[in-house]
Amino acid sequence: MSEPLADLRGALDGALADLGLPAPKNPPSLESPRQADHGDVATNAAMLVAKAAGRQPREVAEELAQRLAVRLGPALESAEVAGPGFLNLVLSDQWYVEALQTVLAAGEAWGGGGADPVRSVNLEFVSANPTGPIHVGGTRNAAYGDALGRILAFQGHAVHREFYVNDFGSQIRRLGESVQARARAEEPPEGGYQGAYIADLAAQIEGAADLPTDQVAQLAVEIMVAQAQRSLARFHVLFDRWFSERSLHEGAPTPVEHAFEVLDGQGRTFREDGALWLRTTEFGDDKDRVLERSTGEHTYFASDIAYHQEKRERGFDLLIDVWGADHHGYVPRMHAAYRALGGGEDELELLIMQFVHLVEGGERGKMSKRAGEFVTLDDLVDDIGVDAARWFLLARSHDTTIDLDLELARRDSSENPVFYVQYAHARIASVLRKAGPERLAQALAGPPGVPAGGLHAGERALLRRIIDLPDEIREAADRRAPHRIATYALETAQLFSAFYRDSQVVGAEPEVETLRLRLAVAAQRALATALELLGISAPEEM
């Protein structure tokens, strides 16, 4: 048996072909029905093809059931047509036991490797301005980008993680001025930065009061970047490259100038009012955009275009940028610019993270960077820990704003979902320790067998969920939706808990104990994999 659900899908496709029915436009479902009396696997295949074939769905389902019975043989216990044309399949214990064997044989690789086709992905995320510490929004971006990277990599994609450092331009000058003002005990400049970290920078930079402002600014950026690297590493987020915006303005020609040449070669730029413009309206933007101001300075947009051109030239076949919600208005012009460079529409994905509100006792905290009253990544990790922070930031879809309940997040009890999942993992480890290494090795050595009494409902339900893992990961990857993995982890932990409650593992009849030990190992792997993809620890004991 290869991957169990893939086998079923193959059998279903084959059965449709047997009947001379066209393959449906959308792949038929193979879902675990919520209702227990709807079988182990339900499919809507008959309803999908009935119309095109001009047939009654239930009639098609009946014929499909017969063909599946032939193709699946002893794997299929029964197939029943229900409702408007669903086909509910009950799989045999033998099928389940063989599926479990497949899971165990795959080991840590179970659930991964589904990339099709394999792509070379540049994943740019966080990219927070080095004018201040990383705050909660950046932390969510970090957790999301990192988890997405883990999922894509587990699928088999080549993932290169990058942090774009905005170490150039007016805000950096303002940072230098702010630090220098502080060092001179003067008021910060108009629109400058405040907060304790500015005082720290002023103290750390020797001669900050007297050095040229540009130099103070660069030294401050270096310190801030190093701090961001430490904070992110502590949050289990590592990058392959920290890309300097400043570097886009160095060399001859500079990457920015090179990008201008590329755009000019495509005939996309023009001069007006003394400025250089890009005709982004040709690609759906609502107005054209300035690349070089009438003063001769380049805009931030020019840097960004040069950066994306540079990434293109490095040979990635997919660029993903994860941006904060406050930049969403920038999306159309970036897409337009990418196409103006000659890039393909589906080579660049811009993902927008919505905001996070921290909630404590029903009250929302404030996060204003300039005022210096923000909660930073380090503050959050100090408060609730890496695992809880990552869980609560990752458990929800990236395009919904979230309220993070700090009071719940810091609890060490099963009321806290991340604790509950980790506890289930640790508990399995404890059961396996109880069985002992010899007994465990013996159980895993097989051969797989169906115990005399057959499988119980709780065992089948847990195993069914473990078998779902590859599909879940594929969905999470394709939809850029790490939160699905969190949902999966919680459900799997709940199913294990129910199984554990109802079924004695260690000390059961030998062949039953063997099955349950194997199941426990598989459940532990599924949980460990899900947690790993979220960057959350899977403890052996707590």
Added chain:
RNA sequence: GCGCCCGUAGCUCAGUGGAUAGAGCGCUCGCCUCCGGAGCGAGAGGUCGCAAGUUCGAAUCUUGCCGGGCGCGCCA
């Protein structure tokens, strides 16, 4: 005004064409001679913002409205 995101249980949110819409928290009530009780459960609680439309079938797709968040610089 225009654009993007959101509107699902008291609260926070899953669920992007299928059957009787789910979870966590909160609330009420149960379970320790038993592999981890820092645990395990049960129950109450919902016009899926509103209205049309498409479909055999809509929380899900379309359109319009209402409500909330964000954005609309030769700033970054």
